[in-house]
Amino acid sequence: MTPSEEKETRPPAGEKPAFPVESGRRLSDSLLWRLQRESYQRRGEQAWLADQVPFYITSNPYIAGAYARVLVGFLRDQLAAGAAAPDTPFHVLELASGPGQFAFLFLKKLLALVREVPALAGLRLRYVMSDLAPANVEAWRGRSSLQPFVDAGVLDFAVFDLEHDRRLELLQSGETLDAGALRNPLTVIANYTFDTTAQDVFWIHAGALQPRGG
Numbered sequence: 001m002t003p004s005e006e007k008e009t010r011p012p013a014g015e016k017p018a019f020p021v022e023s024g025r026r027l028s029d030s031l032l033w034r035l036q037r038e039s040y041q042r043r044g045e046q047a048w049l050a051d052q053v054p055f056y057i058t059s060n061p062y063i064a065g066a067y068a069r070v071l072v073g074f075l076r077d078q079l080a081a082g083a084a085a086p087d088t089p090f091h092v093l094e095l096a097s098g099p100g101q102f103a104f105l106f107l108k109k110l111l112a113l114v115r116e117v118p119a120l121a122g123l124r125l126r127y128v129m130s131d132l133a134p135a136n137v138e139a140w141r142g143r144s145s146l147q148p149f150v151d152a153g154v155l156d157f158a159v160f161d162l163e164h165d166r167r168l169e170l171l172q173s174g175e176t177l178d179a180g181a182l183r184n185p186l187t188v189i190a191n192y193t194f195d196t197t198a199q200d201v202f203w204i205h206a207g208a209l210q211p212r213g214g
Helices: 003-009 031-048 061-080 103-114 134-141 145-153
Strands: 089-094 127-130 155-159 187-189 201-203 208-211
Touching: 031 134, 061 089, 061 103, 061 187, 089 103, 103 127, 127 134, 134 155, 145 155
Parallel strands: 089 127, 089 187, 127 155
Antiparallel strands: 201 208
């Protein structure tokens, strides 16, 4: 190799050389997903410190208020249609609650709206914060800002692995939530969830759908 050819193969000044870590694998089989899971479990709340995982775009008062208004409309429609059992809780499950900021803002707005709607008087609500990392769940349980919601019986917690678990064990009430236990529709909030859930990318070749990397 001539000196000029060797120079062309070097990365630009200030850049580190890149090397392929894996190839020929379906995206859903990539080690990327395992590394992400391990990172969240290891770092816990530290993952959301400055310059780490972004969360403000889905954890601000405007978004929380918009979600709360949608839920109130849904609850009113369900009760008006006789499609709900008012004597049993409506559960709202937040997947990957992360730093917990959205849950706090959402519950403040939701409970204020419910008090303003006579048709929802006496409605039982239970919001469930869940996460893959047990450290995050324990951190929420010790947070003073969330304690009033716990005391009011409208907030519960669960460790939940979206990719493997099929039921939730609620830590405050001790109840188990699964498909057979719910009498009312379940509302699920999934901000910043599916970007860390194993999935595939597909492409079309010769008229057939093929998994990318397979």
